[in-house]
Amino acid sequence: MTARFHIALTFDDNFWAPAYATMRSVCLFAHRREALVFHLCHRTLTPEHRADIERITSEFPVTLHWYDLDQSEMFRDIAARMPENKRLSNIVYARLMLDRLVGPAVERILYLDCDMLVRDDIGYLFELDLGDKAIAAVRDTIGAFITGGRDLKRNRDIFDPADYYFNAGLVLIDVAKWREADIIGQMEQAYATGVMQRIYYDQDLLNLIFKDQWLKLDWRWNTIDARHAHEGLDPAILHYTGENKPWGIFAGMLQSVAYARLYRHVMTNELFYRFARHRWKQWWKKRLRLGR
Template sequence: MDLEKISYPIVLACDEAYAMPLATTLRSIVEANQNSWPLDFHVLANGLSDNTRRKVLNSLPKGSASIRWVPVDLELFRKFYTMSHVSKMTYARFVIPEIFPDSVSRVLYLDADILVLDDLGSLWETPLEGFIVGAVLDGMDSQIKRREPDLKDVPRVRDYFNAGILLIDLQRWRKEQISEKALEYLNLYPHSPYSDQDALNVACDGLWKKLDPRWNFQDYYEKQRLLDIIPEQRPGIVHFVWKSKPWNASMPNLNASFYDAFRSRTCFARTPLDKLLDTLQGYWHQLKGILRQYPFLRNIWNKIRGSVALAKRV
């Protein structure tokens, strides 16, 4: 197949709070896949205003992509647990088979907290060999298999994949009723720690193909500065899986400046005031870290705060 002429569906999910990361992710995709313009994006959305949708689309070069906005009712997932830094939109991927006709046999699902750094054509062309999905082993897999205490409630499966990047055979997904089985698991275990990812691992146990790890380079434990890697050796997709997101100044990330270079080319670029506030927030985070390390400094700080609070009451 001529990769210069393919146009395949790429699915993402987003709410208003994640509009900036969505725009940044889409920007990285179109920049790395110029031979496949116009790209075909389908965004599962909840609560996105018309203005936000325009800003996301205007963040992309003209003619580089089309965006289909697909409304999702999150009431379906209200009773299911998510971590504090994870939106209920994470469950939206369950509806993917419903939004495409039978003529669409394969889609690529991508989380919105990623950067795409390479052409996705070779990922798209990966043979699934009869498996339902292609995915990358999660960084926690070895700890889960060792049954570490912090992960004791994660379901035991043969291999545990990260659900942030999924190459999906829609026909097999429907035939095996993966969404239904995942929801059945969550109805039994609504507080499963990694929510939809746990459920999908149960539903797809033994039915998924391992993809090259470069298609989902996760920053759980590896603190690798992308700027230190020559472009030819960088991963195809970088996934900021943990809560220290590169756009969150209160939780410093080694790749914040790398990420911001992509963000700066969207309609959500930081203003000078944003940058100043982020810098101050970063200093405050460092100060809190110092106070935690040295109890006597923390005691002094608490006394100062107490005195200020008392003065305000007087």
């Protein structure tokens, strides 16, 4: 039995509350809570919001490790040079550095996006036999469109639509094999040859690096674009990849996503409504800037 369950999240200050909700959902549905170790790769995080996240240790016997990416010369260099993800920011590149952040003692780590709700025991994933595979993940339901774009013709010299493509919102990682893959080195090479400028950021890169080297998990461990209909299928992890999120500031946003009410209570009502006020302020600031 695995002694510790190492889980990594990456987020900036705009996602502190969803990060907390993902972490708390892991805790609520895990049986061995004392085995949970969260590796929190963050940037621009205010002391107030860090304190919000640290409150989880008063409810559950978990361990937190913090990594301030603003103090990482490697991350700053990568974030400045690589193609910018305008929707998610260049925090997406942080997961590529996990092997360099967590150290040699961590043998297996589960990466989770912060727009996820866990409702099953993640201990199951840590007991999986990966065989000779470097990672385990779930096939992306729209992988061919992500790589191929309109008419599925873009980047056909890089990707074959017949190949399975995984969603990188959940990745179970054999750290030694991840380290052997030299992901940062391969990213530098892809940038030098112009490939990074053409592909969908780090997710495409990981699919190129680990082609045929990933174990396909059942869909329920990363239920992509989680909608109401999924509730009847007993998903293990909901992934809110669509435009509507369970923390949406407009009522209509909540009506189409799965387990919206459960999500609010997992985040806790106090933090949910405080995060809603935070997002309202951000929304109005953006509107006022556009109106100038």
